[in-house]
Amino acid sequence: MQKVSDAMRCTIAFVSKPVLQLVPMLDFSRQYAPLRQEILDAITQVCDSQTFILGPRVAAFEMAAAAACSTSFAVGCGSGTDALWLALAAAGIGDSTRGSRAIGEGDTVVTTPFTFFATASSILHAGARVVFADIDPRTFNLSPESVDAVLRTGAEGDVKAILPVHLYGQCADFDGFRALQSGRPELLLVEDAAQAFGASWNGVPAGSLGAAAAFSFYPTKNLAAFGEAGLVTTSDAALAERARSLRSHGMTRRYYHDEVGWNSRLDAIQAAVLEVKLRYLPEGNQQRRERAARYDQLFQGAGLVASASGATVKEGLVLPWTDPRGSHVFHQYVIRAPRRDALREYLAAHKVGSEIYYPVPLHLQAALKDLGYKAGDFPHAEAAAAEVLALPIYPELRDDEQQTVVETIRQFYA
DSSP, X not given: OOOOOHHHHHHHHHHHSOOOOSBOSOXXXXXXXXXXXXXXXXXXXXXXXXXXXXXXXXHHHHHHHHXXXXXXXXXXXXXXXXXXXXXXXXXXXXXXXXXXXXXXXSSEEEEOSSSOTHHHHHHHHTTOEEEEOOBOTTTOSBOHHHHHHHHHHXXXXXXXXXXXXXXXXXXXXXXXXXXXXXXXXXXXXXEEXXXXXXXXXXXXXXXXXXXXXXXXXXXXXXXXXXXXXXXXEESOHHHHHHHHHHTBTTEEETTEESSOOOBOOOBHHHHHHHHHHHTTHHHHHHHHHHHHHHHHHHHHHTTOBOOSTTOOGGGSBBXXXXXXXXXXXXXXXXXXXXXXXXXXXXXXXXXXXXXXXXXXXXXXXXXGGGGOOOTTXXXXXXXXXXXXXXXXXXXXXXXXXXXXXXXXXXXXXX
């Protein structure tokens, strides 16, 4: 076999080595390093116990998570998407046989078009009908006023539930949504809290604001597993019992199936990791808030911010707005930016991480074309999709890295 020259080795090494970002969008290693031994000890305990699916470690995490969310019950499951489906199905929304109806049929659930796809797909998988309403342009969350307009028209049939999303870590306006329940006792509020563990509204934790809530512990989340994991929270004993049955093929007794469920059981290793991380989450969320405040100061100091009340991106960057009734946990720090796509390319060229959450609103996604929506139906959501840019934010982000992010953006606009 021909020998590889030293020069060729250098070339191969150079090509194989990943390009390091000057400021990464996220760095898992920084959170893992100080918790490494504690996490490994917890995983070792699971391995020694030989109980890998559900069991005492899952029950312990469920109890700790329920306490953190001020709910009576928590039900661990396989992912945040499954948590959404379980919350809806256990609440009696749609058809629990998981997607047995076509698009446009079944119970109606109103939600936002500006969110991750799972919000809508979980409604469809529950056998319900998706109806969208526009967002509040300040918070990016589902607008109660827009939902009210849907309810008043009556054109969308009998609405069974509203599914607000606590986008980017900020709770949706639950004062407004509770007002919509007035005179409609059958109308359910179910929270998509996938990005908001630790957030609150008027001092009430996300997860306990509605009849049920769904959380995701995808590795990028504030409370993050080492793989896929999710959770349903509720204070309704019957709803919790049904969610537990549905996550295990509709079983309440082993091998006795009361209905058609699904296999979505939380594994004990993920629960062990999450139980360790949950103890440090309040501190981490506070550090995120501090990082967000520092970004605000740096952008203001750089003269990049649209200063007028209600300003648009035509006048400069629009920084995140926090509703004073809530406590934001800044899963993402999202700005509105002039020439957003060109700015993102410039940041990437200068090795500064960024991301777009989300570039295409759900009502314009090809998979949901049968819902019958068109461009222009939800102008606030469509404007957000064209302007939002998420910047690096996590508890371990350094001051100098934030300065680099802001300075790079200043250079772009200069």
